[in-house]
Structures are given as structure tokens and as C-alpha cells.
Amino acid sequence: MRNLNQDTITQAVIARFAGTPDARLKELMTSLVQHLHAFAREVKLTEAEWLAGIQFLTATGQKCDDKRQEFILLSDTLGLSMLTVAMNNDKPAGCTEATVFGPFHVEGAPHYEHGADVANGAVGEACMVRGRVLGPKGEPVPGAVIEVWQADAEGKYDVQREGLDHAQARGVLTAGAGGEYHFRSILAEAYPIPDDGPVGDMLRATRRHPWRPAHLHFMITAPGYESLITHVFRDKDTYLDSDAVFGVRQSLIADWVRQPDGSYLVEYDFVLAPAK
Numbered sequence: 001m002r003n004l005n006q007d008t009i010t011q012a013v014i015a016r017f018a019g020t021p022d023a024r025l026k027e028l029m030t031s032l033v034q035h036l037h038a039f040a041r042e043v044k045l046t047e048a049e050w051l052a053g054i055q056f057l058t059a060t061g062q063k064c065d066d067k068r069q070e071f072i073l074l075s076d077t078l079g080l081s082m083l084t085v086a087m088n089n090d091k092p093a094g095c096t097e098a099t100v101f102g103p104f105h106v107e108g109a110p111h112y113e114h115g116a117d118v119a120n121g122a123v124g125e126a127c128m129v130r131g132r133v134l135g136p137k138g139e140p141v142p143g144a145v146i147e148v149w150q151a152d153a154e155g156k157y158d159v160q161r162e163g164l165d166h167a168q169a170r171g172v173l174t175a176g177a178g179g180e181y182h183f184r185s186i187l188a189e190a191y192p193i194p195d196d197g198p199v200g201d202m203l204r205a206t207r208r209h210p211w212r213p214a215h216l217h218f219m220i221t222a223p224g225y226e227s228l229i230t231h232v233f234r235d236k237d238t239y240l241d242s243d244a245v246f247g248v249r250q251s252l253i254a255d256w257v258r259q260p261d262g263s264y265l266v267e268y269d270f271v272l273a274p275a276k
């Protein structure tokens, strides 16, 4: 195939994937080429802009290491992560909605008994978190495994702290006989996503802010139910309507209530969807 021009190249590239044995891979590659070419045509992409895009993606890859995943951050800030979550987590009415996973989950977090302080030295105002894990008919889900993780009062997750050798503000609990859980931690506060890399450059160039509204992350698993990856967001946060990664859902917002002793209490029941 020779002398391809702007009118014939797209079909020529698609034809080159015709022999892909995996039907899904063929569908993905065909559609990707169609949409990439359509984008370039629509904006009349210049060669300088093409090179700037390549340099941006190169810098994004170079920023990644075992603690930093700049490509996920890029996907998050472009809304692609939340779009994928929304398309793949259509749960029955009444079940707790899912939201973005984020880059700060850690496998193997410490297990805690009910009532324990998962902050484990993280800075922040004292807070109690409690609720139940239920099934769609309101039945308790005893033994559900509840993983929680959050940023500290300075907006940092433990994994972002150089030299810290133990988990802070993250842990795993097991729901009790009535599906109940409770633990102590620190007050969730708004924080900026890491913006010292190419994604931060993109946010600044487009006059976007990097802030996420205050939240706790949860991942809840139990046999017979779909795994749930979600957040609980703090009501009245300044950034609820402009989350840098588009993850807020109204049903996930709860009130952190100040107690007479100055600490906070948040209560949230999770409703798991039955396994498909």
C-alpha cells in the first residue's frame, strides 16, 4: 500500500489489524485508530503539537515508579477512570455506588480489632467512624473485609512520606455478626493530588485546581457479593462540585459531626450488590 494520503490512511491502518486473532483486541485497536485519527483531523493537529503530545506522554511515563503512577493520575484527571468505573458498576437500586480507586491503596495493610485507632500516629483531629455492611435486602454481612485508607491532615498518604516504615491511616477490619464496624482515625480533609509532574503542568496550563474533597477510601469484599471500591465524602467540603478526578456521588456524602469533646463522628452503612 503506497501513496497513502489524509483521506486513505485511516482505512489502511485499520486493515493492517484485520488478522488480529483476539476479536476484542481487534475491536479495541480498530476503534482506537478511528478515534485518534478523527481527533487529529478535527483539531487539524500540527507537527509541533504532535511532538508536544509525545513529549508530554514521555514525561508522564518517566514520572512513574513503584510509588507514583502518573498515567493513572492522567486518566483520573481526564475523567477516563471515573467513566470506566461508571460504565462497569451499574448496581441495583439501594446499593452503595462505586468511585475511583486512586493510586494510594496498599496490599497487606495491618488488621485491626473493632474500636482500634487505624491512624497509628498520622497527624489529624480525632475521629470515630462506624456503620454496618449490609446486603441488598438489609441483611447483615458478617465477616465482610473492610479496607480503609485516607490522607492525613497535611494531605499526605503514608506511602508519600519518605522514610516512614509503618502503615498510617490505613487498615483492615472484619465486620461483626450484625455487619457492624467501628474504628478510630483522623478527620478527613481536602488535599491536592500530586501535582509536581506532567499532570500538574497540564492542570496549571488549563487553569484547573488539583484538589479533592475530603474523603475516606473503602474497599469491601465478602463472598456472594460484588467487591465495592468507593469513598465516603465529607459534607460541605469546598471541592465537592469540582473534584480534580470527578469522583463525587451524592449518595456517598456523609456528615462528620463534631462531638462535645471536640472529636468527630461519621456514620455510614455500606450496601453490597449480590455477585453476578
Ligand code: BEZ
Binding pocket: 073, 076, 100, 101, 102, 103, 104, 193, 194, 212, 245
Ligand atoms: C485519591 O483519592 O487518593 C486519589 C484519586 C485519584 C488521583 C489521586 C489521588
Ligand code: FE
Binding pocket: 102, 150, 151, 212, 215, 217
Ligand atoms: Fe484519596
